[in-house]
Amino acid sequence: MSVRLQSPLSCYAIVLPSLVLLTTFVYLPVVWAFASSLYEFEIGADSHFVGLAHYGEYLGQDPTAFPSLANMLVLTLIAAIMRMSFPLIIARLIYALPTERWRYIYRIVFLVPIVVPGVAVQLIWADMIYSDFGLLNELLRGVGLSHWTRGWLADPQTALASIALIGFPFVGGFEVLIYYAGFSSIPESVNEASALDGCTGLQKFFRIDIPMVLSQLKLILILTLIGGIQGFENIFILTRGGPGFETTVPGLWMYFNAFSFQRMGYACAIGVLLFAIIFGLTLLNMKYFKSSEDLQGVR
Amino acid sequence: MPISRKYLPLIAFLLLSVWLLWPPAEETTNAGASTKHPEQAQYVIKFAAGWAYLPDTHPFGIGKPLQGLKNVIRDFEARFPDTRIEVLTVPGVREYLVTQLGSGEAPDILNVNVENVWTDVQKGWYVPLDPFLEQANPFVVEQGDATKPGYKQWWDMFRYQAISRGKAAPDGLNYCLTFDMVETGIYYNKTLFAKLGLAVPETWEEFIAVMEKIQAHRRDDGTETVPLLVNIGAFNDWTTDLFFDQLYYDLLPGIDLVQDPTREPYLDGYLDWDELAFLHQKGFFSARDPRYREVWQKMRELKRYTNKNLMTDDLIREFVTQRGAMIWTASPMSYRLSGDKSLGFDWGVFYMPSFTRTTSPYASGQAMCVIGGAATQLEVSNSAIADTDPSLPMRERMAQSQRLKRVIEFLQFICLPENNAQIVNEYPALLPNIIGVETLPILQPFAEILDRRYTTTKWIFTFDLRFSEIQQRMLELYLTDGIDLDSFLHWQEQNIDAAVANMLKRKMPDMQRLEERWQALAPVRATMQDLPMEEPQL
Numbered sequence: 001m002s003v004r005l006q007s008p009l010s011c012y013a014i015v016l017p018s019l020v021l022l023t024t025f026v027y028l029p030v031v032w033a034f035a036s037s038l039y040e041f042e043i044g045a046d047s048h049f050v051g052l053a054h055y056g057e058y059l060g061q062d063p064t065a066f067p068s069l070a071n072m073l074v075l076t077l078i079a080a081i082m083r084m085s086f087p088l089i090i091a092r093l094i095y096a097l098p099t100e101r102w103r104y105i106y107r108i109v110f111l112v113p114i115v116v117p118g119v120a121v122q123l124i125w126a127d128m129i130y131s132d133f134g135l136l137n138e139l140l141r142g143v144g145l146s147h148w149t150r151g152w153l154a155d156p157q158t159a160l161a162s163i164a165l166i167g168f169p170f171v172g173g174f175e176v177l178i179y180y181a182g183f184s185s186i187p188e189s190v191n192e193a194s195a196l197d198g199c200t201g202l203q204k205f206f207r208i209d210i211p212m213v214l215s216q217l218k219l220i221l222i223l224t225l226i227g228g229i230q231g232f233e234n235i236f237i238l239t240r241g242g243p244g245f246e247t248t249v250p251g252l253w254m255y256f257n258a259f260s261f262q263r264m265g266y267a268c269a270i271g272v273l274l275f276a277i278i279f280g281l282t283l284l285n286m287k288y289f290k291s292s293e294d295l296q297g298v299r
Numbered sequence: 300m301p302i303s304r305k306y307l308p309l310i311a312f313l314l315l316s317v318w319l320l321w322p323p324a325e326e327t328t329n330a331g332a333s334t335k336h337p338e339q340a341q342y343v344i345k346f347a348a349g350w351a352y353l354p355d356t357h358p359f360g361i362g363k364p365l366q367g368l369k370n371v372i373r374d375f376e377a378r379f380p381d382t383r384i385e386v387l388t389v390p391g392v393r394e395y396l397v398t399q400l401g402s403g404e405a406p407d408i409l410n411v412n413v414e415n416v417w418t419d420v421q422k423g424w425y426v427p428l429d430p431f432l433e434q435a436n437p438f439v440v441e442q443g444d445a446t447k448p449g450y451k452q453w454w455d456m457f458r459y460q461a462i463s464r465g466k467a468a469p470d471g472l473n474y475c476l477t478f479d480m481v482e483t484g485i486y487y488n489k490t491l492f493a494k495l496g497l498a499v500p501e502t503w504e505e506f507i508a509v510m511e512k513i514q515a516h517r518r519d520d521g522t523e524t525v526p527l528l529v530n531i532g533a534f535n536d537w538t539t540d541l542f543f544d545q546l547y548y549d550l551l552p553g554i555d556l557v558q559d560p561t562r563e564p565y566l567d568g569y570l571d572w573d574e575l576a577f578l579h580q581k582g583f584f585s586a587r588d589p590r591y592r593e594v595w596q597k598m599r600e601l602k603r604y605t606n607k608n609l610m611t612d613d614l615i616r617e618f619v620t621q622r623g624a625m626i627w628t629a630s631p632m633s634y635r636l637s638g639d640k641s642l643g644f645d646w647g648v649f650y651m652p653s654f655t656r657t658t659s660p661y662a663s664g665q666a667m668c669v670i671g672g673a674a675t676q677l678e679v680s681n682s683a684i685a686d687t688d689p690s691l692p693m694r695e696r697m698a699q700s701q702r703l704k705r706v707i708e709f710l711q712f713i714c715l716p717e718n719n720a721q722i723v724n725e726y727p728a729l730l731p732n733i734i735g736v737e738t739l740p741i742l743q744p745f746a747e748i749l750d751r752r753y754t755t756t757k758w759i760f761t762f763d764l765r766f767s768e769i770q771q772r773m774l775e776l777y778l779t780d781g782i783d784l785d786s787f788l789h790w791q792e793q794n795i796d797a798a799v800a801n802m803l804k805r806k807m808p809d810m811q812r813l814e815e816r817w818q819a820l821a822p823v824r825a826t827m828q829d830l831p832m833e834e835p836q837l
Binding site for chain 2: 039043044063083088126127130131132133142149150151152153154155157158238239240242243244245246248256259260261262263
């Protein structure tokens with residue numbers, strides 16, 4: 001049974017509840033955060049207007065600002081490279097399997113780790129791999145390299161890299177599935193044409209397959225940028241941003257300022273700056289990163 | 300429709316999983332202690348008791364489920380049929396505290412370090428307890444024995460008066476009921492010490508020598524043993540205060556500027572935040588202060604003998620598996636170790652040995668002071684006076700509130716020795732602070748430590764949370780060779796400057812009074828060596 005909507009008004013009426021909820025819970029808090037960033041504001045105490053002083057303080061005086069922005073950039077860049085390479089290769093290999101049965105089994109194998117909570121993964125790495133008597137140090141001792149052992153997350157030389165490498169070998173099920181869906185949607189005619197033209201193997205991968213999954217790559221890139229700039233929970237669990245500020249990112253400092261130091265207005269200013277960075281990068285991505293539809297001239 | 304046979308293994312697997320995860324019959328997941336239905340009670344008092352006494356839990360997974368607090372609550376509810384006490388499990392984090400108190404939704408009775416409370420006392424979130432502590436405990440009075448502590452003043456019931464009264468906030472009021480005590484100690488592997496021919500060290504030099512011998516020792520599998528297991532929290536809190544006390548004690552006659560009549564009898568020479576702020580402006584606690592430099596240098600010396608990763612929270616594992624020879628932690632560890640039937644070694648406890656003049660020219664020679672003290676610190680929140688008009692002053696709200704009266708009665712009830720013993724001595728982890736309740740034998744070493752002089756100051760609780768957060772981060776970086784001493788001190792100076800400015804802005808102390816006292820003590824300081832120079836006036 002199909003239902004035909006009588007007028008555009010009924011379409012608006014149906015969309016309205018969602019729009020109201022979206023405005024209330026997403027857009028208004030953004031506006032409220034910006035307004036709060038202009039005030040010295042502490043829970044349970046009086047607030048007073050300070051204008052853009054918090055922005056000036058963060059960008060001009062806060063010694064954590066630029067190191068933490070640099071950390072965020074490094075971690076986001078590494079995450080983007082990892083999430084756009086290893087899962088892509090795995091997805092392509094699964095796609096190349098000869099039978100659907102084996103493709104299904106491999107998809108399941110790569111998907112199952114998704115059910116492990118992120119916090120548990122972080123703790124496994126911190127307590128089982130990076131600890132003083134963890135897998136990594138024991139391995140080094142086992143091969144006679146005791147002098148290389150260290151507190152991987154506590155040593156300023158290795159802390160940031162250790163965080164960046166959590167999740168090795170970076171073949172998260174979500175990305176694999178997205179890329180696999182992209183490969184699966186490549187028209188059979190394209191595959192046949194490339195085979196007839198003698199385009200196979202790596203040449204096909206780079207010249208046919210990757211351009212055909214650019215939409216998926218673009219999606220993963222945007223999600224990685226947003227996650228990398230906003231995210232801090234893994235760092236909070238692993239190092240709390242230390243030692244010093246070696247692994248601090250702006251989101252973590254925002255959290256500390258809001259709920260620990262009670263500088264809500266200052267935290268809001270950091271949040272608004274992060275929002276501006278994400279917004280700008282997303283716009284750049286939308287403008288300059290071609291999707292497969294763009295390449296095919298669909299749009 | 301019959302179930303397809305191919306689903307049978309899956310169903311069997313799910314049933315097996317459910318069976319494996321089913322809780323044992325004798326346990327209960329209900330952490331509440333009351334048997335009364337909320338609708339039966341006029342007063343429902345919410346009590347965030349903290350981890351130590353939570354009914355039906357097994358601390359460290361040892362022994363029977365805790366019943367002590369539950370039994371006392373039942374007795375109280377039987378006595379006051381209109382009251383229900385709900386024991387809550389709440390996150391032990393400041394984020395929770397701030398948001399709950401700000402919204403007026405916090406439990407009536409909280410258990411948080413009172414230094415966290417001091418930051419917010421001006422907001423009216425907490426009820427000062429002095430008016431009640433200075434009155435008799437009615438439950439003692441009704442027993443009719445005028446010689447019993449508590450008959451005249453509730454205050455008199457507390458064994459550790461210095462620590463309990465020393466919990467008064469910088470505004471002079473006491474927001475904290477010090478329910479029990481905790482102290483730190485160095486637990487050591489007696490078996491390993493005997494094997495290596497080591498004795499318990501009595502001076503800092505002996506302590507370093509012991510750790511060097513342990514570090515040189517190789518286990519049967521060729522791996523090294525970590526001499527001392529300690530985390531960054533202990534470095535930032537305990538070590539800072541102990542070393543500071545060791546090196547500044549001799550200066551106290553010339554720099555202890557405030558003689559608070561309420562606190563001084565119990566906290567002799569204690570340096571409050573306003574004194575620290577003032578002294579910092581005079582050049583103390585800066586790169587120019589040789590004692591201050593020494594505090595951090597000694598800490599780095601100690602770090603050479605500890606675990607590499609200071610952020611870890613699971614050091615007990617390394618101690619019980621004998622990868623570490625000593626662990627610096629608090630008294631509940633005794634319960635953990637005594638309950639471990641497969642430990643495989645004997646253990647003992649000693650306290651951090653004191654500095655000598657060989658350690659530092661500034662060493663006072665005093666025994667290391669007490670840095671522990673109050674464990675369960677109970678505060679009454681603004682929820683307890685929610686039955687009064689919020690626009691009234693705190694004193695009036697306290698006088699009017701019937702709910703607060705019941706909350707206080709509950710606190711007075713759990714301080715009775717017979718009730719307190721049921722709760723605190725149900726298992727050996729924390730030490731009772733009520734006269735008439737015996738300290739369990741296994742905790743006796745900590746009772747002896749608690750008899751020492753209290754610390755000169757508690758740095759991480761002195762200023763705001765930003766200060767302690769930055770100090771901990773930069774200290775960890777310094778201890779892991781990420782920065783040198785001068786860079787660390789530069790950070791620390793900026794950190795103290797910011798904390799002092801914030802405190803002066805928020806609390807506006809009378810610095811002129813401190814200046815006058817400073818001038819008066821000038822002749823005393825003239826006899827002292829190596830005081831920091833005041834910052835040159837530009």
